[in-house]
Amino acid sequence: MxxxxxxxxxxxxxxxxxxxxxxxxxxxxxxxxxxxxxxxxxxxxxxxxxxxxxxxxxxxxxxxxxxxxxxxxxxxxxxxxxxxxxxxxxxxxxxxxxxxxxxxxxxxxxxxxxxxxxxxxxxxxxxxxxxxxxxxxxxxxxxxxxxxxxxxxxxxxxxxxxxxxxxxxxxxxxxxxxxxxxxxxxxxxxxxxxxxRPAGLKPPLAPKWAFEPWIWEDDENSAAAVKDLVAGYARNDIPVGVIIIDSPWASAYNTFEFDSTKYPDPADLIRSLHERNIKVVCWFTGMINTDAPTYDHARANNYFLNDGEVVGWWKGHGSHIDYTNPEAIAWWHRQMDKAFQLGIDGWKVDNSESYVPDFSKCFRGEISKREYTDLYYCDAYRYTVTRNPNAITLARSVDYLDREFDPEFSPVSCASTTWVGDQHHDLSERGLQLALRNIFKALAVGYAFVGSDIGGFSGGPALTKTAFLRWAQFSAFNPLMMNGGVGEHRPWAFDQETTDIYRYYAKLHSELVPYLYSYAVESHRTGTPIMRPCESGKWQFLLGNEFFISTMYQDTTAWKVELPAGKWRDYWDESTTYCGPQSLAMAVPMARYPIFLRSGAIIPLLVKDSINGHGTKASQSFLTLLVYPDGNSEFKYHPDSDSDVLFTCAQLPAGLQIGFAPLNSDLLFRIHQTTAPTAVRLKSGSDLPAWSDFDAWEKAATGWHFVPSSNKLLVKCGGRTADVVQVE
Missing domain, CATH: 2.60.120.260 (Galactose-binding domain-like)
Known part of the structure; x- marks a missing residue:
């Protein structure tokens, strides 16, 4: 003015x-x-x-x-x-x-x-x-x-x-x-x-590790708190693939240098987490606060928007980096390098752009808020993957709580992993239902990798066991399964039942990484989201093409499911099938969730133990495939971003054929079948040995074993060359 x-x-x-x-x-x-x-x-x-x-x-x-x-x-x-x-x-x-x-x-x-x-x-x-x-x-x-x-x-x-x-x-x-x-x-x-969002934009591909369970907390920020949190999950046998070191971790906002009083040896901390196969993501925004030691230098060199106007925001008072100024961005990247050099694996890029006016003075003249927002998130993502192609940025996708009429944050094309902002600790329209509203909008816009803070970030009533578990069960079928926030989120702090249930779903999510990653590759190539909302029912969706999930968003153990068209198997009782569309009234005790498998599905898993009934510790050496024969079906598996491995299943009058292209892994098929076969052989010429004893089969390199109590035919074979498993 x-x-x-x-x-x-x-x-x-x-x-x-x-x-x-x-x-x-x-x-x-x-x-x-x-x-x-x-x-x-x-x-x-x-x-x-x-x-x-x-x-x-x-x-x-x-x-x-x-x-x-x-x-x-x-x-x-x-x-x-x-x-x-x-x-x-x-x-x-x-x-x-x-x-x-x-x-x-x-x-x-x-x-x-x-x-x-x-x-x-x-x-x-x-x-x-x-x-x-x-x-x-x-x-x-x-x-x-x-x-x-x-x-x-x-x-x-x-x-x-x-x-x-x-x-x-x-x-x-x-x-x-x-x-x-x-x-x-x-x-x-x-x-x-x-x-x-312009039509045709496709999301970037997140690395495989990003599909493992995430954890973080916001009540105590220190190296000791990080170690204690990780040790608690390990002690309770709950898988963790990623931890966020949230704010305040730096010496000031945003210096990119660890606060030495809270993190005396950050390099050693990051190294110890990597030794546990846990990736490390740190928090930042595009602001520098006036009390940061780098602020005066940046202001003196005109690295800020609006001539360095000081803005009050939720972490103090500071100025916005000018992402149109090449000299400012080169300097900003050198600040980010301080953390990269310690070995971090990515950034949680949080909201500071909301405090930018609709139009601002910048290095190139004038910039709109939307343009600035896009530059902010895209610079964070692009520089991060330039430094490390296997790194990520976690950014908001959609958040109606923060911006009711303009809820989108990071551009789809720069959103490798996203969450949907802050919700209350309950199942209400400010809690899980707000997260659902945000996630389903994000899917409609075109984001691929979405999720929320299990149990909500903060606000509302204290987090209950029911709200925590129903949210965790839903999140197990999101690309992002992330547990953390203000207040108690540790499963073992509730009771043993909560710990056991959470463990089951966290392990299931981890087992699903090959499946989720395969659909992430397809999403990156085509723009089709991994989670696919259904027209029937409220907040129901397909996860890929093989899973159907009916989200439970109320405190109840009785649920009405609107099953979509197709033939579906009950995940909890695979012998029970339903033909959709139809409505089902289901009893859903706390340990269970409305999960259905498409008849004909082929589902790749990485099984590490016997908790979920999909294998044992010995299964770690194999790619496990759940197979539910029904006519002709196929699944395109992507072991990496450039490889396509097609699995096919065909029911024949005299048996079953499962074909596969070569891949760098041995294979373990878990085939739903009600009767024992007379023989199992490879089309390339060799019969696979039959093992009547499960322990003997598990120790063997190849062969088959039938389990009548679960109607499962277990088949192990090499996968290095293309072949067809013939079941007679």
């Missing part, structure tokens, strides 16, 4: 704000109105209605002008968006009103809308059909909000088919005034976020 002498808002005492106070006042304003901040939406034609360009306009101030029955026939007409100064009102400072009428199609009357009114210099109150729907800026204390795009919720009860009236009361504090920058649109609330 540029102030000059002139006529100011009538009947108001105007205080000229100094630049030191402006940032704090704007932050207070934005928190008060609870509006999202983002760049100007560039919506597809079918994602909004353009408002008329010509509006009625009149200087002055009268609340009667908000009313529908007011006659504005003698008012001037001006173009919107465009400063009023360039349209014959160059001497106007103070109040003026805009009015425009419009009709709505029928499909816009059945749900809430969002009114996107661009940027207004300086403050506004906006009314629809006589009812105020929003305001920004504080006219009473001469506070400008000219940097921020207006996005106001419009309840459906205010809408009508014809002659809707939008009235905007504007106060200009000096210099140019009015609605000066678009867009000017009405958008369905359900479609509001869809504009942000």
């Amino acid at each position: 540029l102030l000059r002498k002139g006529r100011l808002c009538a009947n108001q005492t105007i205080k000229v704000l100094n630049m030191k106070n402006t940032g704090l006042l704007l932050l207070t304003l934005l928190l008060a109105v609870q509006l999202s901040w983002s760049k100007e939406p560039q919506l597809p034609p079918n994602r909004g209605i353009e408002l008329p360009q010509m509006w009625k306009f009149h200087p002055g101030d009268d609340q009667e002008w908000a009313k529908e029955d007011f006659n504005d026939a003698d008012w001037a007409e001006i173009r919107v968006p465009q400063f009023w100064d360039s349209q014959g009102f160059d001497q106007l400072d103070g109040f003026a009103w805009y009015r425009v009428r419009f009709d709505l199609p029928a499909d816009y009357l059945s749900e809430d809308l969002v009114a996107i009114l661009g940027q207004i210099n300086d403050a506004d109150e906006t009314f629809l059909n006589g009812q105020r729907i929003g305001r920004m800026g504080n006219i009473e204390i001469s506070e400008s909000a000219h940097k921020f795009t207006r996005k106001y919720p419009v309840p459906r009860r205010l809408l009508k088919p014809k002659n809707n009236l939008l009235a905007v009361r504007v106060c200009d504090l000096g210099n140019q005034g009015g609605i000066f920058r678009g867009p000017m649109r009405l958008v369905k609330k359900s479609n509001f976020a869809d504009y942000q």
